[in-house]
Amino acid sequence: MRIGVYPGTFDPITRGHTDIVARSLHLFDRLFLAVAPNPRKEPLLSIAHRVELAKIATKEFPHVEVEPFDGLLVKYVRDRGAHAIIRGLRALSDFEHEFQMALLNRKIDEQLETVFLMPSEEFSYLTSSIVKELAMFGGPLEDFVHPEVANKLRQCYTKHP
Ligand code: PNS
Numbered sequence: 098m099r100i101g102v103y104p105g106t107f108d109p110i111t112r113g114h115t116d117i118v119a120r121s122l123h124l125f126d127r128l129f130l131a132v133a134p135n136p137r138k139e140p141l142l143s144i145a146h147r148v149e150l151a152k153i154a155t156k157e158f159p160h161v162e163v164e165p166f167d168g169l170l171v172k173y174v175r176d177r178g179a180h181a182i183i184r185g186l187r188a189l190s191d192f193e194h195e196f197q198m199a200l201l202n203r204k205i206d207e208q209l210e211t212v213f214l215m216p217s218e219e220f221s222y223l224t225s226s227i228v229k230e231l232a233m234f235g236g237p238l239e240d241f242v243h244p245e246v247a248n249k250l251r252q253c254y255t256k257h258p
Pocket of ligand 1: 104105106107133135138168169170171198201202
């Protein structure tokens with residue numbers, strides 16, 4: 098059985114992320130979507146909310162498990178018996194950081210591969226940050242995120258304008 102780990106901050110999960118989930122399931126039998134704290138970013142949503150929304154947004158996909166994770170990604174991947182890390186690559190601007198992470202992870206574990214998947218063109222410009230900015234200014238969200246994610250974001254910005 099081929100097991101993949103799709104890690105990220107998912108603050109919040111977007112349709113670009115779920116597009117990568119769908120593509121991953123063509124390559125892997127089972128997928129762990131791992132929601133990370135990421136100290137380099139200050140997430141809008143708590144990890145519990147990000148996990149909850151990721152579960153809702155991926156409920157149509159069988160063989161996907163959403164979990165919070167903290168600590169070293171390589172260790173998490175090993176603990177799950179997974180074979181590869183999956184990352185979405187949208188544009189050239191993603192490349193340098195992704196390249197660093199993939200090589201660092203491989204340095205820690207020589208056996209570990211990172212698989213880069215390109216999202217559908219329609220999501221190639223989509224980021225969680227853009228979605229949050231749209232939400233902050235009351236823009237339309239349903240084309241970019243699951244309706245329940247859209248509702249949650251609107252609530253956040255109504256409470257904290
Ligand atoms: O969605 P993001 O913010 O690009 O995800 C980044 C993430 C969570 C995959 C990355 O920060 C990560 O792997 N964090 C876990 C800690 C770790 O193992 N760091 C070393 C590899 S960079």
